[in-house]
Amino acid sequence: MLGLVFTGPWVLGFLVFAAYPVGVSFYYSLCDYNVFSAPRFIGMGNYVELFAEDPIYLRALWNTVYFMVFAIPLTMATALVLAMLLNLNVRGQAFYRTVFFLPSIVPIVASTVLWLWILNPDYGVANMFIRPVLNWLQSGCDAMRSGLLAVLGSLGLDPLRPIYESLGLESPFVPRYVFPPPPGWLRDPNWSKPGLILMSVWGVGHNMVLYLASLQEVPTELYEAAEIDGAGTWTKTRHVTLPMISPILFFTLVMGMIGTFQYFTQVFIMTDGGGGPADSTMFYALYLFNNAFIFFRMGYASAMAWVMFLLILICTALTFRTARGHVYYAGA
Amino acid sequence: MVRQKRSVRTTKSVMSHGTLATLSVIFMVPFAWLVVTSLKSESHMSSFPPEWMPRGEYVQLGPDRWAEVVRNEIVEYAPIEYDPEGKAKPRVALKSKVDLVDAWGTPLDREPTRIVESDKVVTRVRPTLRHYVKGAGAFGFKVFLQNTLFIAFVAVLGTVLSCSWVAFGFSILQWPGRDKLFYLMLSTLMLPGQVTMIPLFLIFKSLGWINTYLPLLVPAFLGNAFFIFLLRQFFLTIPRDLIDAARVDGCSSLRIYWQIVMPLSIPALATVALFTFLNSWNDFMGPLIYVVDEAKYTLSLGLAMFKGRFANRYGEMMAVSVLMTIPIIVLFFFTQKTFIQGIKTSGMKG
Numbered sequence: 050m051l052g053l054v055f056t057g058p059w060v061l062g063f064l065v066f067a068a069y070p071v072g073v074s075f076y077y078s079l080c081d082y083n084v085f086s087a088p089r090f091i092g093m094g095n096y097v098e099l100f101a102e103d104p105i106y107l108r109a110l111w112n113t114v115y116f117m118v119f120a121i122p123l124t125m126a127t128a129l130v131l132a133m134l135l136n137l138n139v140r141g142q143a144f145y146r147t148v149f150f151l152p153s154i155v156p157i158v159a160s161t162v163l164w165l166w167i168l169n170p171d172y173g174v175a176n177m178f179i180r181p182v183l184n185w186l187q188s189g190c191d192a193m194r195s196g197l198l199a200v201l202g203s204l205g206l207d208p209l210r211p212i213y214e215s216l217g218l219e220s221p222f223v224p225r226y227v228f229p230p231p232p233g234w235l236r237d238p239n240w241s242k243p244g245l246i247l248m249s250v251w252g253v254g255h256n257m258v259l260y261l262a263s264l265q266e267v268p269t270e271l272y273e274a275a276e277i278d279g280a281g282t283w284t285k286t287r288h289v290t291l292p293m294i295s296p297i298l299f300f301t302l303v304m305g306m307i308g309t310f311q312y313f314t315q316v317f318i319m320t321d322g323g324g325g326p327a328d329s330t331m332f333y334a335l336y337l338f339n340n341a342f343i344f345f346r347m348g349y350a351s352a353m354a355w356v357m358f359l360l361i362l363i364c365t366a367l368t369f370r371t372a373r374g375h376v377y378y379a380g381a
Numbered sequence: 382m383v384r385q386k387r388s389v390r391t392t393k394s395v396m397s398h399g400t401l402a403t404l405s406v407i408f409m410v411p412f413a414w415l416v417v418t419s420l421k422s423e424s425h426m427s428s429f430p431p432e433w434m435p436r437g438e439y440v441q442l443g444p445d446r447w448a449e450v451v452r453n454e455i456v457e458y459a460p461i462e463y464d465p466e467g468k469a470k471p472r473v474a475l476k477s478k479v480d481l482v483d484a485w486g487t488p489l490d491r492e493p494t495r496i497v498e499s500d501k502v503v504t505r506v507r508p509t510l511r512h513y514v515k516g517a518g519a520f521g522f523k524v525f526l527q528n529t530l531f532i533a534f535v536a537v538l539g540t541v542l543s544c545s546w547v548a549f550g551f552s553i554l555q556w557p558g559r560d561k562l563f564y565l566m567l568s569t570l571m572l573p574g575q576v577t578m579i580p581l582f583l584i585f586k587s588l589g590w591i592n593t594y595l596p597l598l599v600p601a602f603l604g605n606a607f608f609i610f611l612l613r614q615f616f617l618t619i620p621r622d623l624i625d626a627a628r629v630d631g632c633s634s635l636r637i638y639w640q641i642v643m644p645l646s647i648p649a650l651a652t653v654a655l656f657t658f659l660n661s662w663n664d665f666m667g668p669l670i671y672v673v674d675e676a677k678y679t680l681s682l683g684l685a686m687f688k689g690r691f692a693n694r695y696g697e698m699m700a701v702s703v704l705m706t707i708p709i710i711v712l713f714f715f716t717q718k719t720f721i722q723g724i725k726t727s728g729m730k731g
Contacts, residue, residue, distance in 0.1 A: 055550025055551075074580050135401075151412070151710065152408060154710070158665055166695050174410060180430070251408065310573065337575055354576045357575055358575075
């Protein structure tokens with residue numbers, strides 16, 4: 050009885066804010082419901098529409114998968130490299146750790162607005178670094194090409210060159226490679242997702258702290274034993290470090306997948322909710338939100354939420370299955 | 382132990398230091414860009430190639446007095462000369478009508494607008510605090526800050542009280558069905574918020590809670606599954622003998638909760654409080670769905686809406702971003718241990 054007095058607030062919260070909404074949400078997902086008139090039961094209609102009649106939904110699903118495939122490995126690898134560097138116990142470790150960690154505590158809205166400005170194709174700082182590199186590569190390429198042409202000319206292999214040049218044409222023997230202009234980031238459908246991925250790499254501090262904590266718990270005896278057996282740095286990393294920290298890698302992988310399905314604030318702010326350009330940043334959670342609160346298609350959005358839940362469960366289960374035998378749990 | 386030669390070790394340490402230093406510079410570039418932009422004059426905001434120094438247009442008024450030019454209109458031109466071919470030469474400005482402000486963006490007293498010789502207007506490196514003043518004033522920063530702090534403090538209070546109360550029921554007390562209920566609670570952690578989002582919105586709408594903070598605050602008083610789990614794990618580490626001894630001495634459960642368990646759990650409670658505060662400070666979707674009036678916006682929502690309305694006023698946006706980030710960084714430096722410990726024990730998102 051006393052137990053219920055103490056757990057009562059949660060039980061109440063569970064009934065009102067979880068159990069009831071879950072049931073109702075499932076019912077709505079089978080209905081056509083626009084808030085203004087009563088829900089109308091349409092069976093599996095919403096689910097059929099999602100996969101058969103809604104190209105934007107499929108686009109959102111694709112964008113989400115794209116982000117998962119590139120952003121998660123990249124952020125995990127970056128966090129792991131940073132953690133391993135810090136784990137070398139260099140002097141000033143605390144300073145470096147703070148530097149790498151700080152970006153992850155910047156409020157999301159602030160960091161999003163900042164990155165929008167960093168990724169500005171003309172005036173942003175990202176292209177400020179990329180542009181000179183491209184120019185440098187271009188001039189290097191051009192120099193190599195003219196050198197090659199000079200060699201060809203001196204060997205008499207390019208006798209028609211004066212004719213090309215008088216016509217203002219390039220010599221066809223060595224075509225000139227033109228480097229593309231710097232990325233258009235959020236102005237270019239092909240570069241918008243890489244831009245967002247870059248932003249998420251900046252915020253890896255959180256995972257880095259987790260990895261570092263896990264690395265520091267690897268018993269030194271294991272490394273010593275491996276060294277006696279003649280293992281080098283790579284072998285030690287591959288066969289001691291990675292297996293020992295595999296539980297936390299696995300955990301962050303699963304959390305990363307769940308987080309990608311719910312990726313919302315950044316794209317909402319960057320694209321003013323539009324998911325542009327050309328739907329290239331229309332992510333799952335954003336499309337769901339738009340359906341619910343912009344188009345007032347509550348039933349349709351509920352169906353999307355249930356499919357999301359199912360997909361999260363499937364992804365988690367698949368990861369668990371794949372991880373079995375690869376993840377080492379001490380004492381288990 | 383295999384001993385490495387001294388030279389090998391030195392090379393290794395130089396290399397790791399070099400890599401770490403390079404990477405930390407890269408990680409710091411966005412911060413630098415944030416601060417520089419917030420101190421830059423608009424006329425240099427979109428210069429190509431981008432500039433790292435906060436430059437602006439200034440007019441010298443005295444030996445060490447400079448006023449920033451915020452409006453610069455050329456009012457008098459040199460007479461247009463024609464060359465024999467009849468092509469107009471570019472006109473050369475002679476005099477400018479300028480609006481002058483001080484470092485805080487306040488118009489210079491008496492005569493903000495004056496006519497000056499055009500060549501008196503010079504470009505110099507000098508940070509301006511104008512965007513901070515504008516950001517804090519016109520943007521409504523003060524109101525939004527108050528709103529955000531109010532929500533955050535109430536949410537922290539509610540979460541700490543309710544979660545510790547419920548966690549007490551799940552750990553210290555023993556009663557039939559406790560563990561089943563606990564596993565039910567854990568299973569709700571799997572549920573993505575999107576599933577309950579729509580029915581919750583409709584519930585709050587029918588209660589007339591739209592455009593109030595109640596949808597953001599009331600749930601905090603009914604516990605959060607994750608924090609309950611965290612506190613329960615902590616409460617279980619409290620020696621059982623201590624609780625039993627208190628019981629023998631006639632302590633009620635309420636007193637055990639308030640006078641034994643709570644004081645012993647300050648570190649865990651601090652973690653819960655800190656992360657609840659951060660969640661409230663960062664929350665965007667909640668206010669976006671439930672808050673309508675601009676006077677009730679939080680900082681996150683206010684900044685996002687400002688961006689939507691004035692997409693190009695980066696100076697003010699960056700200034701507000703700085704103002705919004707500084708408290709979090711200060712908080713981090715004061716609570717570093719709790720911060721890092723909280724992440725480690727739970728792997729939760731900050």
